[in-house]
Amino acid sequence: MSAAPVIEPSAEKTQIREGAFGNARALTCRECGHEVELGPHYACSECFGPLEIAYDFPQLTREEIEAGPRNIWRYKALLPVPTDIETSPNTEPGFTRLLEARNLAAELGLARLWVKDDSTNPTNSFKDRVVACALSAAREFGSKVFACPSTGNLANAVAAAGARAGMKTVVFIPSNLEQPKQVNSAVFTDSLVAVEGNYDDVNKLASEIAGEEDGWAFVNVNVRPYYAEGSKTLGYEIAEQLGWRLPDQIVIPVASGSQLTKVHKAFQELVGLGLVEDRPYKVFGAQAAGCSPVSVAYKAGVDAIRPVKPDTIAKSLAIGNPADGIYVLDVCRQTGGAVEDVTDDEVREAIVLLARTEGIFTETAGGTTVGVLKKLVESGQLDPELETVVINTGHGLKTLDAVSGSVGPVATIAPSYAAFAATGLA
Numbered sequence: 001m002s003a004a005p006v007i008e009p010s011a012e013k014t015q016i017r018e019g020a021f022g023n024a025r026a027l028t029c030r031e032c033g034h035e036v037e038l039g040p041h042y043a044c045s046e047c048f049g050p051l052e053i054a055y056d057f058p059q060l061t062r063e064e065i066e067a068g069p070r071n072i073w074r075y076k077a078l079l080p081v082p083t084d085i086e087t088s089p090n091t092e093p094g095f096t097r098l099l100e101a102r103n104l105a106a107e108l109g110l111a112r113l114w115v116k117d118d119s120t121n122p123t124n125s126f127k128d129r130v131v132a133c134a135l136s137a138a139r140e141f142g143s144k145v146f147a148c149p150s151t152g153n154l155a156n157a158v159a160a161a162g163a164r165a166g167m168k169t170v171v172f173i174p175s176n177l178e179q180p181k182q183v184n185s186a187v188f189t190d191s192l193v194a195v196e197g198n199y200d201d202v203n204k205l206a207s208e209i210a211g212e213e214d215g216w217a218f219v220n221v222n223v224r225p226y227y228a229e230g231s232k233t234l235g236y237e238i239a240e241q242l243g244w245r246l247p248d249q250i251v252i253p254v255a256s257g258s259q260l261t262k263v264h265k266a267f268q269e270l271v272g273l274g275l276v277e278d279r280p281y282k283v284f285g286a287q288a289a290g291c292s293p294v295s296v297a298y299k300a301g302v303d304a305i306r307p308v309k310p311d312t313i314a315k316s317l318a319i320g321n322p323a324d325g326i327y328v329l330d331v332c333r334q335t336g337g338a339v340e341d342v343t344d345d346e347v348r349e350a351i352v353l354l355a356r357t358e359g360i361f362t363e364t365a366g367g368t369t370v371g372v373l374k375k376l377v378e379s380g381q382l383d384p385e386l387e388t389v390v391i392n393t394g395h396g397l398k399t400l401d402a403v404s405g406s407v408g409p410v411a412t413i414a415p416s417y418a419a420f421a422a423t424g425l426a
Helices: 062-066 072-078 102-108 127-140 153-165 179-186 199-212 224-229 232-241 258-272 293-300 325-335 344-358 364-379 417-422
Strands: 024-029 051-055 098-100 112-117 145-149 168-174 192-195 216-218 249-253 282-288 338-342 387-392
Touching: 051 224, 062 072, 062 232, 072 127, 072 232, 098 232, 102 112, 102 344, 102 364, 112 232, 127 153, 127 216, 127 224, 145 153, 145 199, 153 168, 153 179, 168 179, 168 199, 179 192, 192 199, 199 216, 224 258, 232 258, 249 258, 249 364, 258 282, 258 325, 282 293, 282 325, 282 364, 293 325, 293 338, 325 338, 338 344, 338 364, 344 364, 364 387
Parallel strands: 112 387, 145 168, 145 216, 168 192, 249 282, 249 387, 282 338
Antiparallel strands: 024 051, 098 112
16 A cells, blocks of 8 residues: 655745635646645656646535536536636537437447537537636646647647637647648637647657746646546536436547546546446547557557557547556556557548438547447447447548548539439439
8 A cells, every 4th residue: 555645845836826726635646646736737756657636526416517507617616627717718618419329329230329529619629628627727827828739629729718818829730730720720829830740749849848938838738637637527428418327338539548537537536426326337449550559558468558650640649659548558458448449441431431320520530439439349349239428529620631532522413404313313
């Protein structure tokens, strides 16, 4: 058994107003359990492990949550945000639809399937959730610049949230990022920086800048513990929208891996608070074959994640050295799930499959997740008789190039009935 955690003062104490982080108590190391005061810290001073938020949760009822706003702040008591968070300009993401996917379920031979569709968030991806929490933390720390390294969706969300908050915002992206994602960021900020290299190169640069510059809040670097908590709201919403119960199985895309681990954390918190029944559920991770270090480790039965150089059309999942990779392995193995990957062709096929069965146009990350869902069913790793949820993290208009070469008009005809009849579509 490890020693009891000890709260230590930070070397450079940040002035934090009372209640600034709600019911959050401290930052705790995910490796050794060491605790430090709340502040702009992300690595343990004892073992350099990643830090996450620890709470003293109050008694909370379903009715109190249901009385809240129809966005992520309905769960503010479970997040590191102040009780008056609604009064600060933000993009108010969340409470996106949970759609029962009867047609896709029939196509895949599943008894019951739901799609949690986060493409309807303000900048059309789940990243608005995490950025909303990071923005709250940046404000409390008095940060002057709101920033991030990104594979695209995060850049969009940071640029939009920073604009609404009136903060100077700088976002860094790989120079080969999809053009629609570049435009979706540049429209909100005049400080979009394209870096020659992949995401891991961009992330390294951001870490260097965070160490050199004062007053910069890199949402996924030095305020990462607060940022990551926003992903929990996906888990809270799924449980609430299912009538306050957990699904049997859930399939989640893996980039850094934070989203998957935080959805699992959300489920565990709801169980701990007595808001849902404690019952078994399985968590499955989805990666693209061109960047699948976690899937490779899972299949090899090892704990170490070997970094890779990404080469996939699923650029929002193209993180070759995922920070939460080892924790994804833990969650999937503990719950009886798995981690699987699909090829770029399978990603494209899955994008079209979801669109033509459910009317949902997903980006390549969603195509990866649906493709993995299909593969898990076919391989027998996922039980088709159990209720399943799959997460769609973003909108397909951001990654049009992925399918633009494989879909289009079935015919080009003269404006006459005879010409139409000749197509055989009548």
